[in-house]
Amino acid sequence: MAVIGYEDIVRVPKALLHDHLDGGLRPGTVVELAEAVGHPLPTTDPDELGRWFVAAADSGSLERYLETFAHTVAVMQTVEGLHRVAAECALDLAHDGVVYAEVRFAPEQHLERGLSLDEVVEAVLAGFAEGSAAAAAAGRPIRIGTLLTAMRHAARSQEIAELAVRHRDVGVVGFDIAGAEAGFPPTRHLDAFEYLQRENFHFTIHAGEAFGLPSIWQAIQWCGADRLGHGVRIVDDITTGAEPVLGRLAAYVRDKRIPLELCPSSNVQTGAAPSIVEHPIGLLRDLRFRVTVNTDNRLMSGTSMSREMALLVEAFGYGYAELQWFTINAMKSAFIPFDERLAIINEVIKPAYAKLLS
Numbered sequence: 435m436a437v438i439g440y441e442d443i444v445r446v447p448k449a450l451l452h453d454h455l456d457g458g459l460r461p462g463t464v465v466e467l468a469e470a471v472g473h474p475l476p477t478t479d480p481d482e483l484g485r486w487f488v489a490a491a492d493s494g495s496l497e498r499y500l501e502t503f504a505h506t507v508a509v510m511q512t513v514e515g516l517h518r519v520a521a522e523c524a525l526d527l528a529h530d531g532v533v534y535a536e537v538r539f540a541p542e543q544h545l546e547r548g549l550s551l552d553e554v555v556e557a558v559l560a561g562f563a564e565g566s567a568a569a570a571a572a573g574r575p576i577r578i579g580t581l582l583t584a585m586r587h588a589a590r591s592q593e594i595a596e597l598a599v600r601h602r603d604v605g606v607v608g609f610d611i612a613g614a615e616a617g618f619p620p621t622r623h624l625d626a627f628e629y630l631q632r633e634n635f636h637f638t639i640h641a642g643e644a645f646g647l648p649s650i651w652q653a654i655q656w657c658g659a660d661r662l663g664h665g666v667r668i669v670d671d672i673t674t675g676a677e678p679v680l681g682r683l684a685a686y687v688r689d690k691r692i693p694l695e696l697c698p699s700s701n702v703q704t705g706a707a708p709s710i711v712e713h714p715i716g717l718l719r720d721l722r723f724r725v726t727v728n729t730d731n732r733l734m735s736g737t738s739m740s741r742e743m744a745l746l747v748e749a750f751g752y753g754y755a756e757l758q759w760f761t762i763n764a765m766k767s768a769f770i771p772f773d774e775r776l777a778i779i780n781e782v783i784k785p786a787y788a789k790l791l792s
């Protein structure tokens with residue numbers, strides 16, 4: 435079969451579980467919004483700014499990578515800014531062929547100009563609704579679920595968890611914690627996770643990216659995470675050789691089908707993986723972990739869902755069968771209700787791939 439190209443990948447339906455709203459702005463939008471609020475940028479040329487984000491995020495350290503968010507968060511402090519960024523996010527994902535996306539952001543970072551947490555969430559939800567409607571009108575339907583993130587170094591997780599539950603029937607489908615991982619274990623936020631469990635709510639935890647197995651273990655066994663944000667360092671618990679041997683934690687993650695939200699380009703930039711070719715996604719897929727492919731931060735990685743898949747096709751020789759497998763894995767692991775996940779799998783994803791695989 436011919437090698438699958440980038441344009442072929444844009445055409446197939448894709449599902450995305452791990453994408454940060456404040457990591458996916460269009461460079462031109464950052465420039466315009468920064469001018470409107472008087473925020474100084476490293477450059478006001480959109481192309482140059484796009485390159486600046488990628489270069490600055492290419493630091494080999496999660497902490498340095500995260501510093502680049504100062505420039506996106508700064509322009510997302512008003513209803514107009516949040517609304518526009520969310521609407522453009524929906525449109526950009528839809529035009530990349532993403533049919534289902536969970537997009538996350540941390541409301542507590544958007545209060546600098548006087549908005550309340552609820553106002554921040556409402557502005558983003560309205561933006562997603564507008565962008566999704568415009569995408570559907572353009573023949574590119576997309577369903578977006580919002581995840582609310584609490585910053586792990588801060589102390590507002592309980593409040594953000596309650597905010598998420600308050601908006602559960604209007605588009606917020608889950609909760610997350612993000613930010614620097616080393617020194618900020620998930621158990622710092624145990625109260626929030628226990629609250630969410632009592633509310634029968636869903637959550638994922640950034641774990642196993644910049645810190646290893648103890649972080650993953652806590653996220654699952656203490657906090658009860660449904661999914662792992664990254665989780666890539668689960669490979670530290672796998673001994674490779676002629677026959678790979680799984681340690682107890684890796685075996686548990688695989689046995690319980692705990693979804694791994696892998697983000698190849700982001701991992702290379704933060705030093706969590708040495709390169710795309712050497713990215714553990716190859717091994718984890720071969721071992722049939724519940725692997726999903728994600729963008730993390732499209733702006734900081736200069737990427738898209740199609741580009742991440744194209745990189746994997748190039749590095750590992752994947753074909754449509756593997757791309758469908760990643761996509762169905764993601765859809766099975768989504769935080770929307772089971773019947774709605776099934777409908778997207780059976781009515782959108784499978785028919786599109788069936789044509790290509792026959």
Ligand SMILES: O=c1[nH]cnc2c1ncn2[C@@H]1O[C@H](CO)[C@@H](O)[C@H]1O
Nearest residue numbers: 454500503538539540583612613640
């Ligand atoms: O890969 C990541 N690991 C940890 N935290 C991250 C990553 N990408 C983004 N954020 C953090 O999540 C916040 C809310 O979206 C961002 O502002 C950034 O600080």
Ligand SMILES: [Zn+2]
Nearest residue numbers: 454640663730
């Ligand atoms: Zn992330």
